Amino acid sequence: MSTTTSKPAVAKKDTHVIDGLNLVVADSYALMALTHLAHWNVEGPDFFPLHKAFQEQYENLFEAIDEVAERVRALDAYAIGGLSTFAKVAQMEEFKSPMPQKDYVAALIVAHEKVVDDTTRTRDLAGESSDLQTQDLMIKRLQWHQKTLWMLKSYLKP
Numbered sequence: 001m002s003t004t005t006s007k008p009a010v011a012k013k014d015t016h017v018i019d020g021l022n023l024v025v026a027d028s029y030a031l032m033a034l035t036h037l038a039h040w041n042v043e044g045p046d047f048f049p050l051h052k053a054f055q056e057q058y059e060n061l062f063e064a065i066d067e068v069a070e071r072v073r074a075l076d077a078y079a080i081g082g083l084s085t086f087a088k089v090a091q092m093e094e095f096k097s098p099m100p101q102k103d104y105v106a107a108l109i110v111a112h113e114k115v116v117d118d119t120t121r122t123r124d125l126a127g128e129s130s131d132l133q134t135q136d137l138m139i140k141r142l143q144w145h146q147k148t149l150w151m152l153k154s155y156l157k158p
Contacts, residue, residue: 014129018077020122021134024141025068025079026089027115032061034095034111038104041097050101050155057108057148064141071137090114102156109152116145 039054069079080089092114095107123138 013075013077014125014131015077016125017122017129017131017134018072018075020118020125021068021072021075022080023089023118024115024122024138025065025072026086027092027118028061028065028068028141029086030090030092031108031111031115032058032065034092035061035108037095037097038108041099042101042104043098044101046101046155050104053151054104054108060144064144068137068141071134075131075134105152105155109149109156112145112149112152116142116149119145 035054035058039051039058042050042054069081072079080086092111093107095103099107119138119141123135123142126132126134126138
């Protein structure tokens with residue numbers, strides 16, 4: 001009896017899906033950093049609710065980054081990392097502090113919309129590749145970003 005085991009055949013990697021997942025990781029990391037910046041520096045009459053909302057958002061993003069990066073690993077690929085790599089891949093517009101409260105919210109809306117666009121493309125690529133697990137993960141992320149966008153946009157309504 002042999003003590004060696006043969007490895008099961010690994011399905012061919014879809015590099016488009018992996019690239020999309022790594023883009024979502026980079027986008028989410030950049031958005032997390034911007035949300036954290038807003039959390040630290042927001043001022044004004046709505047300080048407390050915005051400070052709390054921004055914290056809930058960057059904490060959610062932190063957990064999501066790990067989940068998406070681990071999906072890359074589950075696909076037998078490697079997650080990207082490093083601040084300069086994330087910045088280069090995400091190509092997300094940064095903002096400077098201090099800013100009025102509404103400007104933080106408006107800037108975060110723009111950033112969330114970029115993440116939604118890239119996550120939607122990755123969801124579609126996963127669907128085309130019959131990678132239902134990745135598609136499901138992207139749907140879950142889209143639901144959260146769409147809800148967050150609704151809340152941020154509602155804050156800006158007169």
